[in-house]
Structures are given as structure tokens and as C-alpha cells.
Amino acid sequence: MAAGSDVAVSSLSCANCSKPANLQCPKCMELKLPREGSAFCTQECFKASWSSHKSVHLKPKPSSQGTGMTGEQISDSLNEGWLYCLKKGQARTPKLPYYDWTGTLRPYPISSKRIVPANIDRPDWADDGIPKVEPNSDLQHVVEIKTPAQIERMRETCRISREVLDAAARVIRPGLTTDEIDKVVHEATIAAGGYPSPLNYNIFPKSCCTSVNEVICHGIPDARKLEDGDIVNVDVSVYYKGVHGDLNETYFVGNVDEESRRLVQCTYECLEKAISIVKPGVRFREIGEVINCHASMSGLSVVKSYCGHGIGELFHCAPNILHYGRNKAVGVMKAGQTFTIEPMINAGVWRDRMWPDGWTAVTADGKHSAQFEHTLLVTETGVEVLTARLPASPDVFPWLHS
Template sequence: MAITINTPADIEGMRLAGRLGAEVLDYITPFVKPGVTTGELDRLCHEYMTNVQGTIPAPLNYCPPGYTPYPKAICTSVNDVICHGIPGDKVLKSGDVVNLDITVIKDGYHGDNSRMFFVGEPSILAKRLSEVTYECMWLGISKVKPGAHLGDIGHVIQQHAEKAGYSVVREFCGHGIGKVFHEEPQVLHYGRPGTLDELKPGMIFTIEPMINAGRREIREMGDGWTIKTKDRSLSAQWEHTVLVTETGYEVLTMSAGTPPPPAIVAAQAAQAVPA
């Protein structure tokens, strides 16, 4: 299937959806604290999307081939859960880490992003893993420009993660997104420079590395959705939706509360600006 080249109207629609997706994460941030259940976080996000934003939670009843319909509005992946954790009765306690993955639909366009949250005081390991994963995502984003290749993104992510002693999950990847939740291209978080599809202005896709503190192998839970690390090590993930522009990239999932790019990417950007 061909990769979508979005029109200016499509890009405007994606900017709005992306910002709204990020604003859900801003909204829920103060509620992520010891004693809250993942189901309560889901309820709050669902009500904010539908009642305040007028958006639709894309995951709710989402049903790709071979799956049962996803039963909730958001994904809540705690500790050793890599992705697609289903909200429920789990009570968050101090020291937990949780990824909240939010996708909203606005006027037919999807805004997809996720962030890591610390519940109370995180361990040194958890904090370091989250920081490195955040750097991985942004290093991948920094490679986005016309003429670059998807392999360039995967390579820089893999190099940075493995240099830190971590591993990259390979069974799940970023994806094209627009009026369709998941479409071409697949955006692998590992690979070789100069390989795979060439990037062209108007492409929109997610970059969402899943990085494990231990080995990269996964195990699927009986609910058909939840994916955990096989060795029960911690996992982290960050996600943005990115547009390929004429000169580089634009991150579409930005809001007032979006964390800024890490120092490692900010320093690169400063070096790239002509004097």
C-alpha cells in the first residue's frame, strides 16, 4: 500500500488533532499519583475527550484483524507492560511508572501520542530508562527530513538505546497516521541508515520507541492486548506524531504541557543553525 502524502488541508486537520491529543495528557497529569486506579485515569480521559474537547477516543472498540475490540479509551502500561495495557482495577503505588497512550479523533483525523509518568518517587533505574527512551524518540525525530530514510530513524534509536545497555522491542513500531489510525509506513525503531522508504514532504507518522531495561523479548497476556517484557524487566515508551516538511520536520502532538526536547537534541539543533 502506498504511503499517504497529506494535502495542506489534511495537515491542518492533523495539527488540530495532534494538539488535542497532547492536551489530554496535559489534563491527566495531576491525577497520576499513588492510590489512583488505571480505570479512573481512563474514565477521566474519556470524559475530557468527549465532554470538553468533542473528540472521539480512537482506541475504544478498535478492532484490527485477529483481535477482540479494545475495551477502553486509553492505554495504561505500568512497569513491565510494554504497550496496550488495558485500564482497570490496578491501583498505582509510589515507585510505579506508567505510560499513558492517547489517541483522539477530531473531524476524522487522528492525534496519537504517549508519555511516561512517575507515580511518587521513581527508582534511579526507572528514571534513567524513561530519560533514555525520551532521548531515543527525539533522536529519531531529529533524523526526519526529505531525502532521509526510515532506516535512519531506526538506526539512531537502536544505537542510543543499546549504548545505554537497554534493548529495543521489535514486534511493535511506529506507523503512518491520518484519517486512518494505522497505515503505511511502518516505522521500525531499529535498523540501518539509508534503508527502507525515503521520506517525502507531507508524510505523517508516529515515532514511538519501546525500550526495555532487560532483554527485548515479549510475552502476550491472556486478554489478547497487553504486552509485557518476557523477563519482567521495566519498559518505557514515548510517542509523538511527526510531519515531514519541505526542510525537516514538525511535531504535531505539541501542547502547553509537552516536555521540551532533551538536551542531547537541543544541542544538535543549535549546532545545525548557521551563524
């Protein structure tokens, strides 16, 4: 949502800079607040004055049970969530925009941005939300061969990423909000001395992605409580010692029906089978063949719009790892390369749609989607799974019971 311009209010002056104003804050209009003081000359002035302007809006609603927040905090976090949507030029408000939702899931308010202590080393998007080195790097075209020193740092960061994801896995249960998962991820990351890579990456507002049911990927943690029977993917990326680690897993919330359990297990197997072929000399395009073969055998489909990626000092770089069959990925694996494989497998059709928040990718038919991801190193003889499960990793996948 942005400040509306459909009303003639040019006799008013901008609440920020006093120039003639013909945009009105939609929240003030909704609340029928006086027009003077709620008019702005440009979206820029509107955004710039938001932090002070918002205080003229809604006073606290009665406190809602069980959230651990006061009425004031809830009201604030609603406004913050709304502000985020404003930045994206789209709405994510309690009053939903028109959208042809594909399934039953809906967006909920987003809490305020979490703080990273000043002593933690930050990627270049941490302050203004814009990655600067990454899009202009040669490593978008050339696949880097990591040095032994870089590989050692990748090992450390990927191990931390695994421990952070495991911390999230341990708390998942019906009634927990995805925002509470984000809090666990954020705090475990900074406790390890890392920066949560997604935070403010292209102004993504949270420290991890949480993708529930029909969400394929990039779901934004919000105030929705997990329900018995949901599946939820948690995607964790950590920046530590100048390199990124990236992994995700899909978890069961309470009792999940047979169809979704099969979907999640098959997706896990797709990733395992893809990893098993990784070694020097194998074509990147083979990964998609292995995944497509296993998924289609089970009557499932493979998402085409999102792919795995090279990773290291850059969060996302060459190569693109395509997960579907008959893909045109170029190149051959070489020892010293690091990249992710992260198949997204759908119970129904492969096609995806985007929510109006500009991030949340959902299945076109509203059926469930699952994903697993590892960060890998190609070795002289095969592959090292840098984000591999640890002896202490929680026992959450029934098919791993020996």
C-alpha cells in the same frame, strides 16, 4: 474464558433459544447454580444472553473502601470485565487463569464501556469493534502525501490529543487506578468534541492504553491502584474532524528508583534523537539505527514486535516505523507525510510476551519498559511535531528543567 463443554448436559435446552445445549456458563458452575437456565447451545447464544443471564450470578459483595463504587456497581463491573474476556475467548477475572507471569503485575477487573455522546463523529469501529476501511485501504501500502487541508485538520486533532494526554499527566499519583486515568482521558476527549480512537478498536474495551512497569504497550486500564515507584505510560489517540492524532508519554508515580528513571529518560531521548533526523530524503530505516544506537549505549534494548505507523484519516497505515537497528523498512521520507515514532525501550531483554487478555504486551524477563510517542509531519525543510508539548503542559520530566 468461554462456556465449558467438558460435561455431558445434552438433556438440557439452551437458555437463549431452547435448542439442545451442551455448554455451561462457567460462572454458574463455579457458583453451583442449577444447570437448567445456565446451559447454552453455542458461544453465540451465550454471548447474546449475557446481559440478562448475568443477573443470576453473584449478588453484591460487601462494598470495598475508597473506590467510590457501591457493592452492586463493583459486582457489575467485575461481570463486565469478565464479559470482555469472554469476547476475547480468554479470562481476565479475579480468579486468574494459569499463565507464566513474567513480572509482578497482574490484571484487575475492567469497568463497563464508557459512553460517547451521539453528536460526536465516530470512526467505523465504534459500534461493532471492527475497522472496515482501514485494513482494505491502499494506504496500507502507499504512503499518503497529505493536502494542506488535511494537514490543518491533523494539527488541530494532534493539539487536542496533546491536551488530553496532559490532563491525564496532571492526575497521576499513587493510589489512582488506571481506570481513573481512562476516565480522565475519555472525558477530556469528548469535552473537546473528539472520539477516543482506541475505544472498541478491534474491540479494545477502553479509551486509552495504560502500560505499567513491565508492560511494553497496549495495557488495558483497570482497577489496579498505581503504587509508589511505578512507571506508567499513557497512550492517547483522538479522532476529530475525520483524522487521528496519537501520542504517549511515560510518567513517574511517586518516588521511582534510579534504574527506572534512567530508562524513562533514555527512552525520551531516543524519541528526540529519532525526530531530529526526520526530513525529506531520509530513509525510514535510519530511525531504527538512531534509536538502537542511543538505547544500546545505555545498556538498554529495543522492542521489535511493535512499531510506529502512518496516521491521518486512518488510525494505522503505511509506513511502518521500525525502532530497532538493522531493520528492513523500505522507503524515503517526503514532505507532507504524517507518521508516528514511538520507541519502546526495555531495561532487560528486548523480547515480549502477550498476556492471556490478548492485548497486554509485557517484557519476557519482567523488567521495566518505557515508551514515548509523537505524531510528526515531514516538512520541506525538516519536521513539525504535531503533538509537541505546549507552554501549559505539566512539568513532569526533571530533565526538561532549564
